[in-house]
Amino acid sequence: xxxxxxxxxxSVSALLLIVLLAAGFIGLSVGATDGGLQTxxxxxxxxxxxxxxxxxxxxxxxxxxxxxxxxxxxxxxxGGLVFQALLRNPLAEPYILGISGGAAVGxxxxxxxxxxxxxxxxxxxFVGSMGTLIIxxxxxxxxxxxxNDSLLLAGVxxxxxxxxxxxxxxxxxxVARLHNIMFWLMGDLSTADFxxxxxxxxxxxxxxxxxxxxxxxxxxxxxxREMALSMxxxxxTVIVTLLVVTSFMISSAVCQCGLLGFVGLVIPHILRxxxxxxxxxxxxxxxxxxxxxxxxCDVLARTIPREGELPTGVVTALIGAPxxxxxxxxxxx
Amino acid sequence: MRSAIVVRxxxxxxxxxxxxNGLCFNIDRGCFFIIIGPNGSGKTTLMNLLxxxxxxxxxxxxxxxxxxxxxxxxxxxxxxxxxxxxxxxDFPFTVxxxxxxxxxxxxxxxxxxxxxxxxLARQTMEFTEVHHxxxxxxxxxxGGELQRVSIxxxxxxxxxxxxxxxxxxxxxxxxxxxxxxxxxxxxxxxxITVVMVSHDINLASMYADCLLMLKQGQIVRTGAxxxxxxxxxxxxxxxxxxxxxxxxxxxxxxxxxIPGKHITKDTHC
Numbered sequence: 390x391x392x393x394x395x396x397x398x399x400s401v402s403a404l405l406l407i408v409l410l411a412a413g414f415i416g417l418s419v420g421a422t423d424g425g426l427q428t429x430x431x432x433x434x435x436x437x438x439x440x441x442x443x444x445x446x447x448x449x450x451x452x453x454x455x456x457x458x459x460x461x462x463x464x465x466x467x468g469g470l471v472f473q474a475l476l477r478n479p480l481a482e483p484y485i486l487g488i489s490g491g492a493a494v495g496x497x498x499x500x501x502x503x504x505x506x507x508x509x510x511x512x513x514x515f516v517g518s519m520g521t522l523i524i525x526x527x528x529x530x531x532x533x534x535x536x537n538d539s540l541l542l543a544g545v546x547x548x549x550x551x552x553x554x555x556x557x558x559x560x561x562x563x564v565a566r567l568h569n570i571m572f573w574l575m576g577d578l579s580t581a582d583f584x585x586x587x588x589x590x591x592x593x594x595x596x597x598x599x600x601x602x603x604x605x606x607x608x609x610x611x612x613x614r615e616m617a618l619s620m621x622x623x624x625x626t627v628i629v630t631l632l633v634v635t636s637f638m639i640s641s642a643v644c645q646c647g648l649l650g651f652v653g654l655v656i657p658h659i660l661r662x663x664x665x666x667x668x669x670x671x672x673x674x675x676x677x678x679x680x681x682x683x684x685x686c687d688v689l690a691r692t693i694p695r696e697g698e699l700p701t702g703v704v705t706a707l708i709g710a711p712x713x714x715x716x717x718x719x720x721x722x
Numbered sequence: 723m724r725s726a727i728v729v730r731x732x733x734x735x736x737x738x739x740x741x742x743n744g745l746c747f748n749i750d751r752g753c754f755f756i757i758i759g760p761n762g763s764g765k766t767t768l769m770n771l772l773x774x775x776x777x778x779x780x781x782x783x784x785x786x787x788x789x790x791x792x793x794x795x796x797x798x799x800x801x802x803x804x805x806x807x808x809x810x811x812d813f814p815f816t817v818x819x820x821x822x823x824x825x826x827x828x829x830x831x832x833x834x835x836x837x838x839x840x841x842l843a844r845q846t847m848e849f850t851e852v853h854h855x856x857x858x859x860x861x862x863x864x865g866g867e868l869q870r871v872s873i874x875x876x877x878x879x880x881x882x883x884x885x886x887x888x889x890x891x892x893x894x895x896x897x898x899x900x901x902x903x904x905x906x907x908x909x910x911x912x913x914i915t916v917v918m919v920s921h922d923i924n925l926a927s928m929y930a931d932c933l934l935m936l937k938q939g940q941i942v943r944t945g946a947x948x949x950x951x952x953x954x955x956x957x958x959x960x961x962x963x964x965x966x967x968x969x970x971x972x973x974x975x976x977x978x979x980i981p982g983k984h985i986t987k988d989t990h991c
Binding site: 394603606613615616661665667 | 773774798799800802803804809811815816819820823824827831832833835840
């Protein structure tokens, strides 16, 4: 019964879980202060802690940061995967489409109004991301949303508009807040704390469940809305559910960590090459793989500069943009 | 014999442009039914309406004696399957994965197949002669192979009625006859009602139990091929004179296009 697909899901997930755990281990051990490795080991070997400062750094600074990175990476990768399936376009990605940008505009408005980060700012971000999503669908679906160029063009325009909106809003604010907002915009995990990780977990994990539940429906939608209907899928309901849930998940990630670009492009692309296009396997794979990828990107952001650190979004963009160009060339062929 | 499909007073339009104009016809159970007509006569729209992808503006469609509206999406998919003109899947699914998608209306939300579903998929792939391609990705296939995969997927829905939209368009001769023979066998062996849109009048004439000729969303004539394919109807519908003869094979009507140099005043019917 059910063996073939379930076996694939379990084996791929188990493998990527190991990768994720390894990444998490590195994330906890590596950083500006040495001695993390011993502290992590000591936890597992159950010997008494001898370095209280390091204990604090590992368990109170790095752990929430790693958890946040895992959840954000997972949300962005799975989000990219969903948009690629719905738009039947491997180049679709929340950042490229401007959906992250829309969420950022919403979030900044919330922040400038002096609202609490959760749930008020998150709600603003969600409204922003849904707004841009609707604009993109309206602009590019006049004939068909399948056309590469019209979709990307819509994304570029929405993104430009969002950037302008963001700069406008920032120009209204006082200088003291500026640095924080700019850093957050570039995709920042340095402020992550346990509360933030919990908020992210509560908002994204239900979304993952819904998306996995609809993963076979995404397979069918790749054959087109009409074909999906003829195979017995309530296509309209599924599409709307996926769009709303994914926007919510993305806006939640943006709210906590700003704009981390191209994650939803790189991870689904690599995993699709490795394990094929079946979304029932790809959704859990992107979840775990995206999490691991973001942890590693964050480690790089923390360790590359001699002093201080880079915004994590700089790392994801430096890796992701070349992958995007490569993909674009390939789809043009 | 009871009808597989009954269409009553069917209207459909795209915006202000009418596509189907009050169609009424019956399709008998277990019949090979072929719809012919020039481009833009509403054939594809009719197929989409029959399988419930689009909703009619006015009029009713009954499937196996029940109004189509009363069917749930899932039950409808177990009753009617569609083979579109071209299946478009830009992502590299394997042939077996695509064929298994046809099992969707019989499975749960995640579409996890049981061993009997896999067995059925294999059987169907053997029937349409694509079993040797099972693990290839569909982008590696030729047009004819892809069409047979698409047909296997539709058969896997275990429908009582199968709809095919120009399945032989852009295929070479051998592949065309292969697909027509497959449909003939499907009708004979499993009693499935086959409804096909075809642009090839001669092929249609040889296989169809019943033909329906459409022009600008209206029925010109329906019935046995010999009744529908006459030089008058063809010239009226397609706007060109043809020669209608009897095939030496099975006495079905056969048309020959007449080149301009052979057209005289007497050529027209």
